[in-house]
Amino acid sequence: MVKMNVGIIGGSDGLGKTLVYYFRDEFNVFITGYNPEKGKRAADELGVNYIESNAGLANISDILVISVPIQYTSEVIREVAPFMKSGSLMVDVTSIKEEPSKTMAEVLPETVEYIPTHPVFGPRTTSLDNQVIVLTADKKGEWYPKVYNYLAGKNMRIIETSAKNHDFMMSIVQVLTHFSFISTASAIEKLSVDISETEDYESPIYNLMIDMIARIVSQNPYLTYNIQSRNNYGPKVRNALADSVIELRDVINNGDEEEFIDIAIKATKHMGDIKNALGRSDKAIxxxxxxxxxxxxxxxxxxxxxxxxxxxxxxxxxxxxxxxxxxxxxxxxxxxxxxxxxxxxxxxxxxxxKIDNWNTKTESISCVFPKNVHVETIEDTVMNIDNIIDIKLTDAYNGPQIDDDSISLTFEVTGLDKEDIENVRKLFTGFGGIIR
Missing domain, CATH: 2.30.30.100 (SH3 type barrels.)
Known part of the structure; x- marks a missing residue:
């Protein structure tokens, strides 16, 4: 079966590089990178092919993935659109969907299908299992069910929606949360607080919160800025947060306990299934x-x-x-x-x-037992010894050197090291045997 060619523009960094790990065993993967030297090193490291030109990559790809910073996505789509093969597919993986969707619809020929996507996970993700991916196709062509079934086969959680609805949802999931987390980190910095000292007083919830804030703050600030600035709903949600902070500050500063409680209760009720939230956070703790x-x-x-x-x-x-x-x-x-x-x-x-990586030891042990000894009991007991991998009877002998009421049994024993096999010899003598 001939493998399809998958091209990843931006495959030497970030999420594009992570996607290479998932695709390289099933497809012929080709990448480009902004820095040619870095791109070539990444291709060698990943065991895939490097191509200098984005246009050249588009020309040979059955599926072309655009994985570049948000601010360059539409520019790259326009650059490569004329070179896409007839019957091929273009996919982008940015966290903003309205702008690239509109650009693809404008510049791609009818013979090229496009599926704007948003993998809602980052470059540090080690498995696609149970990860969320959003598909915002304007229309579903021949490629769509193939892509959907491929993702479903990876046990991903697939969300199908419009680009507009996606961007509104992400204004809450990303824009609002990132903005509030970075604001909190900035406030801590302005207060000149020593985070390491707060750890002496930390509760598990504080610990989790600080870890999540640090995770967001440590992301590429250029990416974070573009997520904030390029989402059309960004100004609305940032203003809503700012208004809520000022309102809450004034209520507390004015000593209005009743108003504070009213705000807190309304906010709690709007959070949905509190029991599930408590359960998940309890699990994390x-x-x-x-x-x-x-x-x-x-x-x-x-x-x-x-x-x-x-x-x-x-x-x-x-x-x-x-x-x-x-x-x-x-x-x-x-x-x-x-x-x-x-x-x-x-x-x-x-x-x-240990079995897969250590050099196991195998030895034959001959031992004289009473003639009525139960071989299966010996084998079952040996297999309960730590680090014993296998035991099998290879010979049973009761010739002239062996007493009439005895039998010599030879077992082939495999263990992780010699000490484990020595423990088998000790067990045999415990069964009344005499090592030959």
Whole structure:
């Protein structure tokens, strides 16, 4: 089966680079980048193809993805539209939809389909599973059901709406929340507050809030500004927030308790399903507490820690928890891993990782047992020993060297290391056996 060509303009950075990871195993992926040297390095790193020209990329692509900063999206669409193949598809992935939708409708020929999209996740996302993607197609052609089914097959949450409605929703989801978070961070900076000192007094909710604010503030400020400035509903929601802040400030400064309570109750009622909100936030708090407690109880024991971004697994003896860092001893090496960036492997996951990555040991053990010994009981008991992978009977012998009331059994035992196999020998003697 011939793979389709997927071109990503802007595939050397940000979300475009993340999309390469998802597409490269199923399609022939080609990318361009604003900086040719950086683009070539990214293509080599990702194992895909680099093309110098956006127009050249458009000319060979069955699906062309526009993944450039918002302020350049319409310009790039106009640049490549004349070079798109007949029967191909153009997709953009910006968080503003009205402007690129209008541009595609104006400049693309009838023979080229377009689907403006908004993947509502960032470059740090490690899986498409359960992630939201919004489709704002003006009309649905032959490509649309193929794209929809592909996304559904990745277990994504697909929202179909108009570009106008999308931008209004994102004025709440992005513009309002980002504006309020950045305003809070700015106020903290103006107050010259030492965030690290506040952590001594922090509650779990404060901890989560500060983490979310830091996540938003640390994003590319040029991207954040364009999300604010290019959404047509931005002025309305920013003014609404400013009005609410001033109103609430004046109510409190004037000592009007009754008015404050009225505002708070109305706002709470409008938040929808409070029970669900409390449940989700309780889960987040419990997860943070459980993780720290689990690590604290595992000091001195072997643990497996998976880095949530690189996917690398670190295995060793947990020496200590140093502030927000887990200190892991692996042989003669000491590793420090930020707790926020790791996931603790379940015992079954750690066991499977060892099987897949360690050089296992296999030995044959011959042992004389009473003739009435139950072989299946021996095998079942051995398999309950930590780090034993397999045991199978390879020989049963009761020749002249063996007493009439005894039998010599030979088992092939596979374990993670020699010490584990030695534990099997000890078990055999516990069953009344004599190692030959």
């Amino acid at each position: 419990s997860a943070l507490s459980y993780e720290y407690t689990y690590l604290n109880n595992s000091i001195g024991q072997e643990v497996g820690l998976k880095h949530i971004y690189s996917g690398k697994i670190h295995v060793g003896i947990l020496e200590s928890i140093d502030g927000k860092t887990a200190v892991l001893k692996d042989g003669n090496k000491t590793k420090k891993l930020r707790i926020a960036n790791i996931r603790i492997l379940l015992p079954s996951e750690l066991y499977q990782w």
